[in-house]
Amino acid sequence: MLTQTQHESFASDGYLVVRQLCTESVLEPVRRLIDRYVDALICALYAAGQIDDLYADTPFDERWALAARDYNRDPERPPLTRNWGQSALLDRAIYDLLTDASLLDLVADLIGPEITANGDFWVRPKIPNDPSTTFAYHQDSFYYGGAIWPELRVLSVWLPLVDACEENGCLSFIPASHRYGAIPYRDTGTGQREPIEPIATYGQPQPEPVQVGDLIVFDHRTLHASGHNTTDSQVRWSIDLRYMPTGQSYAWHVSGDDFDTIYPGFVARSADPERVWTWEDWRNRPRSE
Numbered sequence: 001m002l003t004q005t006q007h008e009s010f011a012s013d014g015y016l017v018v019r020q021l022c023t024e025s026v027l028e029p030v031r032r033l034i035d036r037y038v039d040a041l042i043c044a045l046y047a048a049g050q051i052d053d054l055y056a057d058t059p060f061d062e063r064w065a066l067a068a069r070d071y072n073r074d075p076e077r078p079p080l081t082r083n084w085g086q087s088a089l090l091d092r093a094i095y096d097l098l099t100d101a102s103l104l105d106l107v108a109d110l111i112g113p114e115i116t117a118n119g120d121f122w123v124r125p126k127i128p129n130d131p132s133t134t135f136a137y138h139q140d141s142f143y144y145g146g147a148i149w150p151e152l153r154v155l156s157v158w159l160p161l162v163d164a165c166e167e168n169g170c171l172s173f174i175p176a177s178h179r180y181g182a183i184p185y186r187d188t189g190t191g192q193r194e195p196i197e198p199i200a201t202y203g204q205p206q207p208e209p210v211q212v213g214d215l216i217v218f219d220h221r222t223l224h225a226s227g228h229n230t231t232d233s234q235v236r237w238s239i240d241l242r243y244m245p246t247g248q249s250y251a252w253h254v255s256g257d258d259f260d261t262i263y264p265g266f267v268a269r270s271a272d273p274e275r276v277w278t279w280e281d282w283r284n285r286p287r288s289e
Helices: 004-013 024-047 060-071 092-098 101-111 256-262 279-283
Strands: 015-018 115-117 122-126 135-138 155-160 171-173 185-187 193-195 215-219 224-226 236-245 266-269
Touching: 004 015, 024 060, 024 092, 024 236, 092 236, 092 279, 101 115, 101 155, 101 215, 101 236, 101 266, 135 193, 171 215
Parallel strands: none
Antiparallel strands: 015 215, 115 236, 115 266, 122 236, 135 224, 155 215, 155 236, 171 224, 185 193
16 A cells, blocks of 8 residues: 555654545544543533533534633642543444554555554543643653563554644654664653653654644654644644554563553454454453453
8 A cells, every 4th residue: 555655754764644544434433432522521520610611512623622721720620631542432433443444554564464453542632732731752662661672563553633733733753763773761750751862862853744634653663742732722632543463472561461451452454354353342352440
């Protein structure tokens, strides 16, 4: 599916922007799922007297921003969760996105035909002017905490659910930074991790604005950051997915084999159709609390 030029670009830069791969038929059900989840959260906050309005007639890309602004008027309240996933959003819409044929064709081109969809998918509501949703430059492997070896393949796929630009905090990458391997990092004290060396050590940042339907696929060693949302009331909604070759050890993660019970994945594509999991298989798989 990928052209020779795209393969060379991914190999050279450690990431690739693919335009208009995902259709509304797989993205809109994910938005509806998020919409239902947001509605439940807002109703709970309203019932608890923590916000003054249900914002029921507000568009998808603004409703959570207005509710969060209302909630955050009291600085003594605990912060709102900035990443949503796992059992809270386990739904057929997520399964259908993870197993979308066009998406799996792309993944197969990069990691091979035997594909496991990892269970650590995340919906990220980047609300305006909230530093906690601005993410410092990092390799995804900073957060794995396990053994990182040269043949490890964990592929991230990032999809915007609204158009993402520099103003609302699109992703930025350091091209070719994956060639440095696993680099030293430190904790920032804010729940994030960052390289010990200055970012300029590894190259020049490249912002990557994208539109709905586009996606960005990147290596677990590629340095990337999520910018600050400077809009007045727009949530920069996105979802990120992860894939790896079926049968690859979970030693790459600090949880080891327990990773697959904390974040249960499933075989998304195989030459043997009987190995591929259905939505019901994944939904009914036991999960650790």
